[in-house]
Amino acid sequence: MSISTPSAELSVQQITLAQPFQDQKPGTSGLRKSSKQFEQPHYLESFVEAVLRTLPGVEGGTLIVGGDGRYGNRRAIDVIARMAAAHGLGRLVVTTGGILSTPAASHLIRQQQAIGGIILSASHNPGGPNGDFGVKVNGANGGPAPASFTDAVFACTQQLDGYRIADSLNLNLDAAGSTHLGAMAIDVIDGVHDYLQLMQELFDFDLISTLLKGSWPMAFDAMHAVTGPYASALFEQLLGAPAGTVRNGMPLEDFGGGHPDPNLTYAKDLASLLLGSDDYRFGAACDGDGDRNMILGQRCFVNPSDSLAVLTANATLIKGYASGLAGVARSMPTSAAVDVVAKELGIDCFETPTGWKFFGNLLDAGRITLCGEESFGTGSNHIREKDGLWAVLFWLSILAKRQCSVAEVMQQHWSRFGRHYYSRHDYEGVETGKAHALYNGLRERLSSLSGEAFADGRIAKADDFAYSDPVDGSLTEKQGLRLLLEDGSRVILRLSGTGTKGATLRVYLERYVAAGGDLQQDPQQALGSMIAAADALAGIRATTGMDRPTVIT
Numbered sequence: 185m186s187i188s189t190p191s192a193e194l195s196v197q198q199i200t201l202a203q204p205f206q207d208q209k210p211g212t213s214g215l216r217k218s219s220k221q222f223e224q225p226h227y228l229e230s231f232v233e234a235v236l237r238t239l240p241g242v243e244g245g246t247l248i249v250g251g252d253g254r255y256g257n258r259r260a261i262d263v264i265a266r267m268a269a270a271h272g273l274g275r276l277v278v279t280t281g282g283i284l285s286t287p288a289a290s291h292l293i294r295q296q297q298a299i300g301g302i303i304l305s306a307s308h309n310p311g312g313p314n315g316d317f318g319v320k321v322n323g324a325n326g327g328p329a330p331a332s333f334t335d336a337v338f339a340c341t342q343q344l345d346g347y348r349i350a351d352s353l354n355l356n357l358d359a360a361g362s363t364h365l366g367a368m369a370i371d372v373i374d375g376v377h378d379y380l381q382l383m384q385e386l387f388d389f390d391l392i393s394t395l396l397k398g399s400w401p402m403a404f405d406a407m408h409a410v411t412g413p414y415a416s417a418l419f420e421q422l423l424g425a426p427a428g429t430v431r432n433g434m435p436l437e438d439f440g441g442g443h444p445d446p447n448l449t450y451a452k453d454l455a456s457l458l459l460g461s462d463d464y465r466f467g468a469a470c471d472g473d474g475d476r477n478m479i480l481g482q483r484c485f486v487n488p489s490d491s492l493a494v495l496t497a498n499a500t501l502i503k504g505y506a507s508g509l510a511g512v513a514r515s516m517p518t519s520a521a522v523d524v525v526a527k528e529l530g531i532d533c534f535e536t537p538t539g540w541k542f543f544g545n546l547l548d549a550g551r552i553t554l555c556g557e558e559s560f561g562t563g564s565n566h567i568r569e570k571d572g573l574w575a576v577l578f579w580l581s582i583l584a585k586r587q588c589s590v591a592e593v594m595q596q597h598w599s600r601f602g603r604h605y606y607s608r609h610d611y612e613g614v615e616t617g618k619a620h621a622l623y624n625g626l627r628e629r630l631s632s633l634s635g636e637a638f639a640d641g642r643i644a645k646a647d648d649f650a651y652s653d654p655v656d657g658s659l660t661e662k663q664g665l666r667l668l669l670e671d672g673s674r675v676i677l678r679l680s681g682t683g684t685k686g687a688t689l690r691v692y693l694e695r696y697v698a699a700g701g702d703l704q705q706d707p708q709q710a711l712g713s714m715i716a717a718a719d720a721l722a723g724i725r726a727t728t729g730m731d732r733p734t735v736i737t
């Protein structure tokens with residue numbers, strides 16, 4: 185470890201911008217744009233300047249920085265370090281290779297009592313010079329910054345006249361060590377170790393290890409993204425799974441040309457291993473920045489909404505949750521499978537808008553212990569982000585404890601709680617104007633839809649979801665168009681806030697069949713009449729010109 189002494193000398197450049205930097209508001213999770221856009225002169229710098237001017241406590245504070253290893257990661261770390269020094273930050277914590285998953289970043293922020301963190305990732309979006317880059321800002325609680333912060337950053341970028349940046353820095357990210365840039369301390373630390381320690385506090389590693397060392401083959405797909413180093417250390421070194429358990433474990437700047445989104449379309453190699461053969465008992469994948477998870481059993485796909493319900497129902501089997509749950513929360517488009525479990529457990533269940541930031545207040549206030557989204561995100565109060573590997577360990581613990589297969593866990597769950605048939609249909613790359621016309625057109629008709637026949641039933645209520653935060657009372661409106669049917673079925677339409685090419689329309693479909701009913705249908709068939717009715721009502725195929733969704737989950 186090399187240690188240098190602080191020097192007060194810091195050569196700072198004051199760059200003047202000819203015109204104020206203009207950009208759209210950061211979306212669901214930070215600023216996400218093409219790599220090319222981020223390479224435009226002053227683009228990244230202007231955003232970082234606005235963040236450093238807006239984030240409380242920069243002067244003398246500690247900031248965590250790292251990313252998912254995509255193209256642009258190292259350059260961004262260099263820029264942030266030089267700008268943070270120019271803004272009088274006290275200490276910058278960076279990780280070796282610049283590799284830091286979103287959940288590990290959330291943990292480090294909390295552990296180091298930092299003022300926040302900057303995570304360089306566009307999550308599940310492809311990377312590389314022709315892919316996307318992103319900058320996410322998390323606050324002192326370790327969670328995504330609230331809308332009030334992103335609004336303030338946006339306002340700042342719009343009237344920005346310049347930025348400050350220190351001259352040069354030869355930061356060696358390849359080994360742990362400490363150095364200084366002017367008065368700012370820079371600690372390069374291993375980004376994996378502390379996270380794995382936290383996992384050891386929550387889960388019984390001996391129990392999982394016994395399972396993985398037996399003849400119980402599992403496959404984990406890191407998709408050439410950030411979880412590779414974490415998963416290799418976790419599964420193969422700490423838990424003793426055979427070498428080769430972790431696939432695509434080397435983080436690559438372009439994710440090997442893939443789309444690091446763990447779903448049946450983009451993780452199809454893993455899906456066919458589990459669903460098309462009997463070679464593996466368990467399979468899992470995480471996304472670009474490691475906060476999402478897909479869980480597969482032998483010939484069994486676990487719908488993410490069901491996954492949250494299963495974790496909730498089995499939580500007391502797990503070391504870190506043995507004393508029970510304070511409550512749970514799900515995002516609005518996530519199926520109500522967890523609601524049924526929460527009701528039986530007699531705990532609160534909250535319904536929030538899409539995006540992890542809304543869970544933060546509930547977690548900080550101690551109102552919930554587990555939370556999740558239909559988009560392959562699950563997490564708990566151990567950090568303030570969703571956590572892919574945590575979910576995998578949770579599932580492995582359940583399977584080790586109950587000594588049964590994933591398919592058996594699902595069957596037993598449905599026969600006890602009933603089944604929420606569920607699917608999400610994504611129409612990606614829709615022309616923005618057309619997508620907005622479709623969405624706004626339906627929005628205007630919502631009030632006239634109650635009482636109308638729909639699929640095999642009738643619409644009881646149609647609205648645009650609004651959320652009143654039970655902790656701070658803030659109101660968040662226009663979060664998705666909901667068609668609530670009389671029998672509890674739901675159809676929801678939303679426009680994605682994370683895409684960068686055209687618009688993505690998401691259609692969420694859900695139908696509940698109580699225990700005792702037909703629990704063995706194919707979800708697309710079970711939802712067939714609703715899929716057709718949604719298309720007829722909103723004119724999806726006609727407007728988009730697409731005969732089918734680009735991704736079906």
Ligand code: VG1
Nearest residue numbers: 212213307539540557559680681682
């Ligand atoms: C998507 C998901 C949402 C998730 C968000 C960020 O947003 O649907 O559930 O919170 O990505 O996840 P949207 O607006 O595209 O539907 V991540 O892994 O990018 O932090």
Ligand code: CO
Nearest residue numbers: 307471473475
């Ligand atoms: Co992600």
